[in-house]
Amino acid sequence: MLKALCESAKRFRGEMPRRSYGKIKFKYVIEISSEDNSFQIHDFEKEGVVLSVPLRGDRSGTPAADNLKSYLLADKAMYSLGVPGKGGKKRADLVHEGFMNVLHRTCEQTNNKDALSIYNFLREELKTDKTQKEIKSKGIKADNWIAFKTDPKEYFYDDDQIAKAWEKYLEKECTSVDAECCICGKKKKALRIYPWQISFFGYSCPISSFNAESFESFGQSQTSNSPTCFDCAGTATQVLQYLIKNERYHAVLSKDEAKGTGKTPLKNQMAVFWTKDEFAPAQVDETITIDFEELQTMILKAPEIETNLGPPPHEEQLKQLCRYAWSPRMAVREIQDNAFYLAVISPNKSRLVLREWVEVSLVNFLRNMGRYADALTIVSPDGQKAWAPPIPVIFEALKPVKTSLSRRDDDVFIPQKQDVNILLNLLRCCYTGALPPQSLLERAVMRFRVFEKEPETLKQKLRMEARRMALAAAMKLVLVYPCLKEAEKKGKETYEKEVQRMEQLDENEGKVSYLCGQLLAILEEVQRQHAFPKRLNATLVDRFYGTASTAPQSVFGSLLSMATKAHMTKLRKNRFKKHDELEKLLEDVNEKIIAAHGFPKILNMREQAEFALGFYAQRAKFRKN
Ligand SMILES: [Zn+2]
Numbered sequence: 001m002l003k004a005l006c007e008s009a010k011r012f013r014g015e016m017p018r019r020s021y022g023k024i025k026f027k028y029v030i031e032i033s034s035e036d037n038s039f040q041i042h043d044f045e046k047e048g049v050v051l052s053v054p055l056r057g058d059r060s061g062t063p064a065a066d067n068l069k070s071y072l073l074a075d076k077a078m079y080s081l082g083v084p085g086k087g088g089k090k091r092a093d094l095v096h097e098g099f100m101n102v103l104h105r106t107c108e109q110t111n112n113k114d115a116l117s118i119y120n121f122l123r124e125e126l127k128t129d130k131t132q133k134e135i136k137s138k139g140i141k142a143d144n145w146i147a148f149k150t151d152p153k154e155y156f157y158d159d160d161q162i163a164k165a166w167e168k169y170l171e172k173e174c175t176s177v178d179a180e181c182c183i184c185g186k187k188k189k190a191l192r193i194y195p196w197q198i199s200f201f202g203y204s205c206p207i208s209s210f211n212a213e214s215f216e217s218f219g220q221s222q223t224s225n226s227p228t229c230f231d232c233a234g235t236a237t238q239v240l241q242y243l244i245k246n247e248r249y250h251a252v253l254s255k256d257e258a259k260g261t262g263k264t265p266l267k268n269q270m271a272v273f274w275t276k277d278e279f280a281p282a283q284v285d286e287t288i289t290i291d292f293e294e295l296q297t298m299i300l301k302a303p304e305i306e307t308n309l310g311p312p313p314h315e316e317q318l319k320q321l322c323r324y325a326w327s328p329r330m331a332v333r334e335i336q337d338n339a340f341y342l343a344v345i346s347p348n349k350s351r352l353v354l355r356e357w358v359e360v361s362l363v364n365f366l367r368n369m370g371r372y373a374d375a376l377t378i379v380s381p382d383g384q385k386a387w388a389p390p391i392p393v394i395f396e397a398l399k400p401v402k403t404s405l406s407r408r409d410d411d412v413f414i415p416q417k418q419d420v421n422i423l424l425n426l427l428r429c430c431y432t433g434a435l436p437p438q439s440l441l442e443r444a445v446m447r448f449r450v451f452e453k454e455p456e457t458l459k460q461k462l463r464m465e466a467r468r469m470a471l472a473a474a475m476k477l478v479l480v481y482p483c484l485k486e487a488e489k490k491g492k493e494t495y496e497k498e499v500q501r502m503e504q505l506d507e508n509e510g511k512v513s514y515l516c517g518q519l520l521a522i523l524e525e526v527q528r529q530h531a532f533p534k535r536l537n538a539t540l541v542d543r544f545y546g547t548a549s550t551a552p553q554s555v556f557g558s559l560l561s562m563a564t565k566a567h568m569t570k571l572r573k574n575r576f577k578k579h580d581e582l583e584k585l586l587e588d589v590n591e592k593i594i595a596a597h598g599f600p601k602i603l604n605m606r607e608q609a610e611f612a613l614g615f616y617a618q619r620a621k622f623r624k625n
Pocket of ligand 1: 181182183184185186188228229230231232233
C-alpha cells in the first residue's frame with residue numbers, strides 16, 4: 001500500500017497541503033518588528049486564527065531532555081515562550097530551550113529573515129520585565145498556541161525555505177542507519193520513528209510503526225525488515241491523509257458507536273480508493289460517462305431513502321462497466337497502464353491497521369466491478385426498475401429486523417466478527433473477481449424468512465422494501481455470479497442473456513425450488529384479490545413462508561386446496577377476469593412443478609434462496625401490474 005500511495009503522489013501534488021505541516025487554531029499571535037524588536041501581542045480570543053504551520057505528530061508523554069519534540073516557529077506557550085505550566089519552571093525552561101534550538105538551526109541553515117527576527121526577539125527580549133509583564137497581562141497560559149509574524153499583513157509560514165528546513169531537521173531527528181528503502185529502492189537513511197500521524201474516526205496513529213527499542217538493541221526488528229526512507233514514508237502519509245479527508249476517495253464502512261468506555265477503534269473501518277493516475281471520466285455514449293471514483297459511491301455508500309425507492313442517478317454507469325471492458329477503447333494506453341487501488345483501514349492505538357488491500361489493473365477492475373454489479377442487480381419490489389444495492393444497504397438488511405427498523409438513516413452497521421468476513425469477501429468479489437461468500441447466502445436466506453408487520457409511515461415502508469430488495473439481491477449475487485463468469489468466456493451475447501435472466505421474473509425457469517416460491521406469491525395474490533377492496537394487514541405469507549420455503553411438501557397441499565375451494569370460488573363470482581388470469585397462472589406453475597416431480601420434501605440453503613427469488617420476482621410482477 002505504501003508503494004501505491006507514493007506512486008500516486010504526483011497525481012495529487014497540487015491539491016495536497018504541505019507535508020509535515022498541520023492546521024492549528026491560534027489564540028495569540030505575536031507581531032514583532034524586525035527593526036527594533038518591539039512587539040505586540042494580538043489576542044484572537046475564542047475565534048482564533050487558523051494557520052497551517054510546521055508540525056510533527058509524534059509528540060507524546062512527559063517532555064524530557066530526550067523527548068522534547070518541539071515544533072518550528074509555532075508552538076504552545078510553554079515551548080515557544082517558556083510559560084510554566086504542569087511540571088513547573090524547570091520543565092518550561094527545558095522545552096523552551098528545545099524550541100530555541102530548532103529555531104536556531106533553521107536560522108543557520110536558511111538565513112530566513114523572519115526566522116532570524118523571531119529568534120533574536122526571543123533571545124534578547126523574552127526575559128525582560130517588560131515582555132514578561134505583557135505576557136502575564138494578556139493571560140497567556142502554558143497550553144495556549146502562539147504564532148508569530150513580522151509583517152503586519154502577512155504570515156510567513158507558507159514558505160518553501162522554511163518547510164524544507166523543517167523537513168531536513170525532522171529527517172535528521174527521525175532516521176538512523178543507512179538501508180535500502182523498501183519503497184523507492186534507494187540506499188538512504190531509514191526512519192526510526194514516524195513524525196507523522198494519520199487521523200480518522202477521532203484517532204491518530206502512524207501509518208506504520210516499529211518497535212524502537214528492539215530496533216536499537218537488536219538491530220533486527222520490523223524496521224530493518226522493511227526500512228523506509230523519510231521521503232517515501234512522508235509522502236505515503238501525506239497522500240493517505242489527503243484521501244481520508246476527501247469525500248471523493250473514501251467511504252465509511254463501519255463505525256464503533258459505543259459511548260464512553262468500551263470503545264474499540266478496530267470496529268471503525270474505512271475504505272479508501274483511488275486510481276493511480278488521473279483518469280478523465282470515460283465517455284460511453286452521449287448520456288453516460290464513467291467516473292471511477294464516483295462509481296465507488298454506488299458500491300460502498302448507503303443512499304438516503306426518503307421519498308422513493310429507486311436507483312441512484314448513476315446506476316446506468318454501473319451497468320455499463322462490464323460492457324465498457326469489452327469495447328475497443330480499452331486498448332487505450334492510459335487505461336492499460338493505470339491501476340485501481342482500494343484499502344480497508346482501521347485506526348488502532350499504536351498504528352494503522354490495514355484490513356484489506358486490493359490492487360488491480362483498470363481493465364480487470366472494470367470487468368470485475370461490472371460483473372459484480374450485474375450479478376447483484378435485481379428488480380425493485382414494485383417491479384418498476386432494477387438496481388444493485390450498495391454494500392451498507394446489504395449489511396443493514398442482514399441485521400435483525402427490530403434494530404434495523406428503529407435505526408436512523410445515517411447510521412452505519414456495526415459489524416460482528418462474521419460480518420467483517422462477509423464484508424471483506426464481498427469487496428474481494430467486487431474488485432478482484434473472487435467468488436462471493438456462501439455465508440452471505442445463508443444469512444440472507446435466514447433474514448428473508450422473517451416478515452415484519454407492514455409499517456405505518458411511508459419512510460419506514462420504503463426502508464423495509466429496500467431491505468427485502470437488498471436481501472434478494474445478495475442471494476442473487478451468490479447464485480448468479482459463477483454463471484456470469486462462465487458466460488463471459490463465451491462472449492458478449494451469452495453474457496447479456498445471462499444478465500437478463502433472474503433480474504426480473506424468469507418465466508422459463510424450471511427449477512422446482514424457484515417455482516414453489518413463485519407459487520406462494522400467486523397464492524398470496526389470490527388471497528389479496530379475494531379480500532379486495534379490503535386491504536389485508538397480514539397474508540398467508542407471514543404465517544407460511546418459513547415452512548413453505550424449507551419443507552414445501554408439508555404445506556402446499558393445504559394451501560392449494562384452501563385457495564381453490566374458498567378464495568377462487570368467490571373470486572369467480574365477483575371478478576371474473578381476475579379469476580381467469582390467476583387460475584391460468586396457478587395451473588401453469590402447478591403443471592411445471594408436477595413435471596419436476598412434485599413438491600420436494602425439503603429444500604437446502606441454495607434451493608431456499610432460489611425459492612426466495614422466485615417468490616420475490618413473482619410478487620414484484622404482481623405489484624407492477
Ligand atoms: Zn524511499
